[in-house]
Amino acid sequence: MPDNPHSKTAALTTAQVTHVAKLARLEVAPGRIEEYRTQLAAVLGHIAQLDAVDLAGVEPMAHPFESHNRLAADIPVEGLSIEAVLMNAPAVEGRFLAVPKVLAEGD
Amino acid sequence: MTSPAHNTSGHNTPSDMTALRDAVATGTTTAESICAGMLAVTAERNTEINAFHEVFAEHALEAARRVDSDARAGRPLPPLAGMPIAIKDNVATTLGRTTCSSRMLENYRSPFDATAVERLAHAGAVVMGKTNMDEFAMGSSGEHCKWGPVRNPWDSSRVPGGSSAGSAAAVAGGMCAAAIGSDTGGSIRQPASFCGIVGLKPTYGRISRWGLVAFGSSLDQIGPMTRSVRDAALMLDVMSGIDERDSTTADRPPTELAKTVERPIEGLRVGIPRQYMSDANDSEVNAAVNAAADAYRALGATIVSVELPLTDVGISTYYVIAPAEASSNLARYDGIRYGHRAQLQPGEDLFTLYARSRSEGFGPEVQRRIMLGTYMLSSGYYDAYYKRALQVRRRIKQEFDQAFSACDVLLGPTAPTPAFGFGANSDPLAMYLCDVYTVNTNIAGICGVSIPAGFAERNGKHLPIGVQLQANAFEEDRLLRAARMLERALTATTSAHAPRV
Numbered sequence: 001m002p003d004n005p006h007s008k009t010a011a012l013t014t015a016q017v018t019h020v021a022k023l024a025r026l027e028v029a030p031g032r033i034e035e036y037r038t039q040l041a042a043v044l045g046h047i048a049q050l051d052a053v054d055l056a057g058v059e060p061m062a063h064p065f066e067s068h069n070r071l072a073a074d075i076p077v078e079g080l081s082i083e084a085v086l087m088n089a090p091a092v093e094g095r096f097l098a099v100p101k102v103l104a105e106g107d
Numbered sequence: 108m109t110s111p112a113h114n115t116s117g118h119n120t121p122s123d124m125t126a127l128r129d130a131v132a133t134g135t136t137t138a139e140s141i142c143a144g145m146l147a148v149t150a151e152r153n154t155e156i157n158a159f160h161e162v163f164a165e166h167a168l169e170a171a172r173r174v175d176s177d178a179r180a181g182r183p184l185p186p187l188a189g190m191p192i193a194i195k196d197n198v199a200t201t202l203g204r205t206t207c208s209s210r211m212l213e214n215y216r217s218p219f220d221a222t223a224v225e226r227l228a229h230a231g232a233v234v235m236g237k238t239n240m241d242e243f244a245m246g247s248s249g250e251h252c253k254w255g256p257v258r259n260p261w262d263s264s265r266v267p268g269g270s271s272a273g274s275a276a277a278v279a280g281g282m283c284a285a286a287i288g289s290d291t292g293g294s295i296r297q298p299a300s301f302c303g304i305v306g307l308k309p310t311y312g313r314i315s316r317w318g319l320v321a322f323g324s325s326l327d328q329i330g331p332m333t334r335s336v337r338d339a340a341l342m343l344d345v346m347s348g349i350d351e352r353d354s355t356t357a358d359r360p361p362t363e364l365a366k367t368v369e370r371p372i373e374g375l376r377v378g379i380p381r382q383y384m385s386d387a388n389d390s391e392v393n394a395a396v397n398a399a400a401d402a403y404r405a406l407g408a409t410i411v412s413v414e415l416p417l418t419d420v421g422i423s424t425y426y427v428i429a430p431a432e433a434s435s436n437l438a439r440y441d442g443i444r445y446g447h448r449a450q451l452q453p454g455e456d457l458f459t460l461y462a463r464s465r466s467e468g469f470g471p472e473v474q475r476r477i478m479l480g481t482y483m484l485s486s487g488y489y490d491a492y493y494k495r496a497l498q499v500r501r502r503i504k505q506e507f508d509q510a511f512s513a514c515d516v517l518l519g520p521t522a523p524t525p526a527f528g529f530g531a532n533s534d535p536l537a538m539y540l541c542d543v544y545t546v547n548t549n550i551a552g553i554c555g556v557s558i559p560a561g562f563a564e565r566n567g568k569h570l571p572i573g574v575q576l577q578a579n580a581f582e583e584d585r586l587l588r589a590a591r592m593l594e595r596a597l598t599a600t601t602s603a604h605a606p607r608v
Contacts, residue, residue, distance in 0.1 A: 017478070024434060024481040025441070026474055027462035040479055042536050047423040047492070053499050060497030061504060063325045063355075064311040064552020064580070070354045084218035090448035099443055102457055 012041040123335035124190050124284040124342075125365075131178060131189050138171035138178075138189025141284070142233060145191050149236075149282040155263055158277035160196055160254045161203040162236035167191055170233040186345060186365075188231035193277045193286035196237040197244055198329065199318035200224055207320050208252040209242045211446045211468030221318020222353065223287060223329045223346045230345040235283050238273030242470045243437070244294055244322050246270050247541045250529060251472050259301060260606040262568040265526040268298030274332045275302040279606050285342060286332040291323045292425050293522075293545025295330045296557035300521035300573025303559045303606070305594075306332045307339040307587070308545075310580045311552035312357035314343070315350035323432040324355075326425075326549040336558060336591040340364035343583060357581070364587050371592050372585065377403050378413035378514030383544060388523045395561035395572045396520055402596040403518070413510040413517070417503050418547065422539055424503065425546040427483055427496035434480025437473070440465060475535060504551040507579065516589045517577040520544050521557040525570035544575060553580050556590050559601040569604040 017037045021028045028036060082095055091098035122130075130136045146164050153159050174189035194200055197207045199217035206212045224234065241251045249257035249272025257272035259265045260280035267276040271288025275298035278286050288295040290308040299306025307330045314329045321327065331342035340362075348361035379400060384393055400410050442448035442464025449463035466474065483492035510517060522541060532538040548555040557573035564570070576593070578586035594601075 016482070020478050020482045020485065022462075023485060024474075024477045025438075025458070025461040025465055026469075026477065027459070027466040028474070036475065036478065039475060039535050040482070042534075043426055043479060043539070044482075046536055046539075047426060049420055050423050050427070050492075050495050050499055053417070053420060053502065055495065055498040055502070058498040058501050060494050061501035062497055064504075065355075065357070070358075072351055072354075080218055085444075087218060088215055088445035090442060090446070097444060100451060100455075100457060100460055 012037055012044060124187070124333060124338040125335065127284055128187065128190055131174065132184050134178065138174040138233075139168060141189065142167050142171035142191050142235075145235070145281065145283055148280065149277075152260070152280055152282065156258050156260055156276050156280055157255050158238055158257055158273040158280060158282055159193065159236040160206065160208070160239050160273070163202050163234060166202060167233045167235045174231060185229070185231035186341060187227065190232050190284040191235035192227055192232045193235055193238045193274055193283040194224060195240055195271050195274050195286070195288045197240060197289055197320040197322075198224060198287060199320070200234060200237065202234055203237055205237070205320070206253065207243045208240045208254055209468065209470065209473070210253050211440050213253060213447070215445060217318070219318065221329075222315035222350045224318065226346050227287070227342075238271070238277055238286060240272055240274075241270035241472070243320070243433075243473050244270040244289055244291055245433070245472050245476055247293065247297055247538050248527070248532065249273070249276070249298065251470060253470070256529060259526045261303065261570055262526065262565075265528050265570065266301065268301035268522070268526060270294040271298050271306075271332060275299055275304060275306070278302070278304045278332050278334060281606075285334070285338055287329055287342070287346075288332045289319055289327060289329050290549065291326045291429060292549050293542040295332060296545050296555055296573070296575060297522050297542060299332055299557040300575075301526040301571065303571030303573070303601070304332055304334060305336055305339050305556065305558050305590070306330065307343065307556045308548055308554060309343060309347065309583060310357070310554040311549070312355055313362070313554070313581070313583070314346045315353040315356050317350055317352040321436040323429040324436060325432060326429060328549070336556070336587055336594045337365060337368050339556065340368040340587050359581065362583055364584055367584055368587050368591050370588060371406065372515065372588050373407070375403065375406075375408040375516070375589055375592070376411055376514040377408050377589070378411050378510055378517045380413050380415040380418065380510065380517060380519055382415050382418040383519030385523070388520055389525065389563060391525070391561065391563035392520045392523060392572055396518060396574050398600070399518060399560050399574045399593055399597065402593055406592055406596060411514050413513055415506050415510060415547075417499065417506050418543065420499060421503065421547040421550060422543055424496045424499045424550055425542070426479070426539055427492050428500065428550065430476040430480030431484050431493050432480070434477045434484065437469075437477055440468060442468070472535065500550050503547050507547070507551045507553060511579045515578065515585055519575055521573040521575040525563045525565070525572050548577055554578055554583050554586050556586055558590050558594050560593070560597055561600055562604055
């Protein structure tokens, strides 16, 4: 991805959309990349109006209430049972979540 | 025929929940007959309106009978005893499924109840069913739902608004006593406006988000969708207050607004932001705001003009912050622990499992927002988009603080138009712009409520128009009392028409 922040006003490319889809773990059909590119570019074009706001000396505000971490009392509480955790799992083996092979042959 | 759940004013307008609750408490009617009446309306209308995805009829009737048995035994009844309440399908319930109207969660069953649901049930409410919504609460029309579009009870050729589409339609259509929705950028208030009901977005931190499926964690709030302002007060009282399971709940006691909501505010100062009265709004919308201002004047309130110059950049700010937070929150759907899992072909790897599960499970709008957020948080763009939006966020909050130094509440439109037709905003950006008057409430974390204020006539049908009141953080007492003053003053106007149910 280009590092120049000013490039955001430039047109979004199909290569960028493909890259973002990969980062987002989405499998976008090649035939739909252009549609997403057009729609995302329109939104980004609109968002460019933020560049006109004077923000000199303004601190970012990530949250409505900038409270500090609130700690819970250090008392053990019951978590979900294994049965409850597994009840929505798409694949289970015994008391475990089943996943496909993580390492390819020969790794 | 007039069921016990409906008043006798000439229209088939359902009574509000407070009236129904009082009728049960005094023995005028039974919880079972109220519940059965609403189930009958639902059975008749839901095929067309599609407000509910699941209805728990047997559960609701049994719970109602228990309330009646308590009432007969003279036991004290809790504040929402026997009231059938609809729950938006992004709020976790152990009853039925919690699908977010998405293929991703189409079979998801929550092992726990959301805190808000738990508190409603503790107050005697009956969880009546789960309502349809725009997928993962991303939408302003109720069209983008795995279980089909929701229709507006006032005109079924039009949308109910969104994303709390089914909750709004169920309340307006007389299918439940009240509902809960969630509001990240207007998702309670805009459908409330389109459906002619009251929708309250409480201050951020008022109601626990435990059990609310996360979308934009610094913006999301659960809130009541009701037939009256006093019902909204009653529900907020029941659901609000600190929750150990959500560290972002405010460390404040539950509200007690049902006690004060009927008390008018003397010397009320109502601010109308000049930027809200845009020529781009439909003329009936601006007329409804002006009529509301006249009603306030007649009540002795002072109307002042205030400036919110950053109103216009709210959508841009929102469409950085919300997708950024969503792209992070929705990363949890990977097809491993819960949610949709794609079938792999031999030789395909784990990355493909993640990506295909997500692309099959999420609809196009959800994928768009995930990509938008991912892009804006990616290397080289973070400062230009996300950091900048957070700076604008502080400026928006400062502008509200400035405005609230000159007035107690802000008055304006909830949405620029009444309910639009299906497909009218098929362009994503056009849909986003529908929320221009509601997103900044969430960005600043303050509270806002939409209440019915008038009608627009389109093709011979009367479509409700809501006006929005906003108040500063934790000023719900002021907000709802001001809303109640207006609701009372506008009764003749707002009761002139009723949904077709």
